[in-house]
Amino acid sequence: MFESIELPKLNDHIKSLHHFFEDNMESFLGYPCNGKFDYRPLYQFLDYPLNNVGDPFVSSNFTLNTHAVEREVINIFQNLTGADPKDTWGYCTNGGTEGNMYGLFLAREIYPKGIVYFSEETHYSVNKIIKCLNIDCVQVKATSKGEMDINHLNNLLIENKGRPAIMVCNVGTTMTGAIDDLDEIKKSLKRNGINQFYIHADAALSGMILPFVKNPQAWSFRSGVDSISVSGHKMIGSPIPCGIVLAKSKNIGHISQDVEYVGSKDTTIPGSRNAISPVFLWYQLKKLGFKGFQSMIKDCFDVSDFAIKMFKAYGFEAWRHNNSVTVVFKRPSHALIKKWQLAVKGETAHIITMPHVTKKKIVQFVKEIAEDKERQKAKKPAKKNHLRALKSVSSKQVSSL
């Protein structure tokens, strides 16, 4: 049983929840979700029980859908990823995980005896998906900066010669934004005579960065991948988690089935599917256009570089990969991890300079790290005095960074 609450009290609860989110957005630096968007013109669509059940490219009896908009989003992504619209297919997912699931599901249906190769820096979703799909797998070592170790991959391919290879290629790892060397992966497959292979690109964040940079690493259909998963709520930004998966049309038949109940083809992982998030994605893509995203991403790099300079000005190490907005540095105190909602792994932490992250926030954040270090040092005597460095940075250098 549960009791109803009077409307004024219910509104108070809603207000306090809203304040909680407003406060927390002020210190949201560690995760790759763009918080800068305004979808108010779309709120009217929340008045309908919309549902994108079925294949977005096949008409359905359930017409309260946004399939037409979804197809436009897919078409934009086909362009961004060098996919030929005649040979590729896709749909809007609930996020990067579902797109990874889709890619690996297709791969397993094509190569039931295949082995999945993924690096130790691969997102945890992949390991879970492999368990769900019950596929054999081997984990490949990663370099200290997070890329797949190609020598180790080569050795593993030698050990498993004769079995099809299902490659998960990281296009921006979760912790350091590293991009696995797709050209070297393909060379390694060729060197070992492995002709039966499938390459899935996990491009959760960087899939919406690389199309807008001058010199992108190899990552897309242009470089021979078979499927790509991108998160929509990451660089595009959305209040509802979402994503896009693209795959080669010729492979979809491996999982597609006709469903009389909805009068459509069942080609997606879920049955009922979110019909609002494709409209958010479409709206933001159309509102900003290619040039808008290009300039937004350039601004993000600018803030990343500013953050690195700030860290260095205080005497701390910080770095980022080429074409990445993930700034990696040494894990700070637990209190700062909590306050700034930082992602951490072992001794490493990162911030991600998404479009809502300003230089002003970076100044505040790095200063707090320096102050915190200083407090810790005050407890045990040490060589350097960061507080002195702190004063000089704040007065002389910040404005010139």
Ligand SMILES: Cc1ncc(COP(=O)(O)O)c(C=O)c1O
């Ligand atoms: C590299 C990578 N892949 C996949 C995912 C999963 O994406 P989602 O949270 O959209 O399911 C993430 C999430 O952070 C990620 O960083």
